[in-house]
Amino acid sequence: MAGAKNVLGKPLQPCSYDPVTGWYRNGCCETGPGDFGVHTVCVQVTDKFLAFSKKVGNDLSTPLPQYEFPGLKNGDRWCLCASRWKEAYDAGVAPAVVLSATHMSTLEFASLEELREHALDANEVED
DSSP: OTTOBBTTSSBOOOOOBTTBOTTTTSSSOOOOTTOTTOEEEEEEOOHHHHHHHHHTTOOOSSOBGGGTBOOOOTTOEEEEEHHHHHHHHHTTOOOEEOGGGSBGGGGGTSOHHHHHHTBSSTTTSOO
8 A cells, every 4th residue: 555654644664574464464554445453553562462462352372374374472563453452552561562664543543642652663763
């Protein structure tokens, strides 16, 4: 999706190619028709977050090859559903965010201030 913007209003950067992430499995947290989960937040998962997600009904650590899903482990980057990130934020277990790779539509679910609190790249981006 040429022209996609991140939460900082700049061109959306890739999130991860290993594992390959994104609704379109192109490494970017782009969204579009059919992406009802709004997979737009580029995160770096932790064991604590993965346990939380599994507990609330979204097991992200078990591989599902039929969906080209490798299962995530601590340190992996992944395009997470915006509502799941906000749920984890509210529970105090939000994973770190890569602002430059997080799609602007995320701002419908979480504020830039909330995202910045967990930003991995906060020092790399300009205000």
